[in-house]
Amino acid sequence: MDYRFSDAIANTPKSFIREILKLTQSDNIISFAGGLPNSALFPVDAIRHAAEHVLSRDGRNTLQYSTTEGHAPLRAWIAERYARHGMNVAPEQVLITNGSQQALDLLGKVFLNPGDAVALENPSYLGAIQAFRLFRPQFHSATLSTDGIDVAELQAVMRQHQCRFFYGIPNFQNPTGLSYSATTRQQLATMLQQEQQLMIEDDPYGALRFSGSSLPPVAALAPEQVVMLGSFSKVCAPGMRLGWMVAPAPVLAQLAVAKQAADLHSGYFSQRVLYQYLQDNNLDEHISQISHAYQQQQQAMVAALQQHLPPGIAHTTPEGGMFLWLTLPKHWSATDLFHIAVRHGVAFVPGEPFFADASQRHHLRMSYCTVDVATIHTGVQRLAAAMAEYAAQ
Numbered sequence: 506m507d508y509r510f511s512d513a514i515a516n517t518p519k520s521f522i523r524e525i526l527k528l529t530q531s532d533n534i535i536s537f538a539g540g541l542p543n544s545a546l547f548p549v550d551a552i553r554h555a556a557e558h559v560l561s562r563d564g565r566n567t568l569q570y571s572t573t574e575g576h577a578p579l580r581a582w583i584a585e586r587y588a589r590h591g592m593n594v595a596p597e598q599v600l601i602t603n604g605s606q607q608a609l610d611l612l613g614k615v616f617l618n619p620g621d622a623v624a625l626e627n628p629s630y631l632g633a634i635q636a637f638r639l640f641r642p643q644f645h646s647a648t649l650s651t652d653g654i655d656v657a658e659l660q661a662v663m664r665q666h667q668c669r670f671f672y673g674i675p676n677f678q679n680p681t682g683l684s685y686s687a688t689t690r691q692q693l694a695t696m697l698q699q700e701q702q703l704m705i706e707d708d709p710y711g712a713l714r715f716s717g718s719s720l721p722p723v724a725a726l727a728p729e730q731v732v733m734l735g736s737f738s739k740v741c742a743p744g745m746r747l748g749w750m751v752a753p754a755p756v757l758a759q760l761a762v763a764k765q766a767a768d769l770h771s772g773y774f775s776q777r778v779l780y781q782y783l784q785d786n787n788l789d790e791h792i793s794q795i796s797h798a799y800q801q802q803q804q805a806m807v808a809a810l811q812q813h814l815p816p817g818i819a820h821t822t823p824e825g826g827m828f829l830w831l832t833l834p835k836h837w838s839a840t841d842l843f844h845i846a847v848r849h850g851v852a853f854v855p856g857e858p859f860f861a862d863a864s865q866r867h868h869l870r871m872s873y874c875t876v877d878v879a880t881i882h883t884g885v886q887r888l889a890a891a892m893a894e895y896a897a898q
């Protein structure tokens with residue numbers, strides 16, 4: 506049979522990370538490659554209680570179809586939380602999604618025609634590049650550095666290519682761990698307002714801050730210009746597949762149409778269980794446990810990197826989130842290093858696929874959150890050995 510696939514799917518490569526992770530699934534490999542939260546911190550018992558509660562008290566409704574926008578009390582709970590950022594979000598502005606990954610797909614459906622321009626951070630989240638790629642856009646990037654996105658460059662890029670939106674991750678970015686400074690956020694908000702441009706602000710990691718003080722979302726500074734994405738994946742459990750979007754009313758109305766066509770609504774059972782969990786437990790306490798654990802792990806990784814890595818290799822030290830980003834000497838290839846590292850029993854994610862134009866090969870992403878402190882040390886020693894072998898080639 507000759508399956509006549511669409512141009513869109515035929516031109517979308519398989520997830521590079523999924524492919525590469527297949528090589529790392531051996532007991533002998535210490536993997537810093539995963540992007541998964543630490544399952545030891547999932548609130549299994551509390552979720553079980555919540556599930557029992559909703560099934561025994563209101564089983565029939567819980568298992569029924571529901572509204573496209575999502576469970577109203579859950580939307581209200583999410584809206585109210587934004588008050589801590591000085592944001593005035595109405596529950597009607599919240600749309601529940603199947604994780605923020607679905608939000609990316611819905612945004613593509615609502616905003617992108619084939620050939621339209623999209624502005625990205627360079628590098629950017631691989632899953633967003635893949636989700637948008639199905640709508641066959643042109644990607645244009647602006648530089649991301651320790652202060653965040655280069656706003657002047659982004660402004661020029663968005664003007665020149667008439668971008669439909671800018672997609673950015675201002676807190677503890679995947680893959681670099683970098684965050685935007687307060688000044689960058691303000692400059693970006695002003696630029697979006699002046700240019701009447703739209704930003705997709707993806708924020709799955711912002712709550713996982715373990716040092717420094719939290720900074721306002723760009724959405725708080727330019728609410729008409731920003732669609733904000735949030736997720737329960739990193740602060741509760743990704744298997745629930747629940748996230749949300751906060752959007753200005755006219756945008757939300759279109760997103761709801763796209764959502765209805767895609768799946769009618771997100772799993773009502775998950776939403777009811779999650780909402781019950783949020784009623785019975787203090788999510789902030791749970792988040793501080795997660796952040797504390799990740800802080801210990803990050804400190805262990807940073808200490809090991811500083812002790813073992815050869816000179817000439819830089820790394821970020823984020824104030825939260827799940828990732829560190831290493832920058833190798835310019836002529837190195839992280840993908841070549843990856844294959845040597847796997848032989849030494851350690852894995853990471855080569856940075857190349859995070860650049861929409863595949864322009865830089867000398868970076869890699871390290872996740873610390875699923876590996877215990879002692880093993881982190883051993884893994885980094887193995888990485889150093891792999892680097893020594895690479896350098897000697």
Ligand code: PMP
Nearest residue numbers: 604605606630679736738743748
């Ligand atoms: N955005 C970013 C930046 C991510 O890192 C991830 C998960 N790796 C997602 C979105 C998707 O997460 P989820 O669908 O589980 O909310």
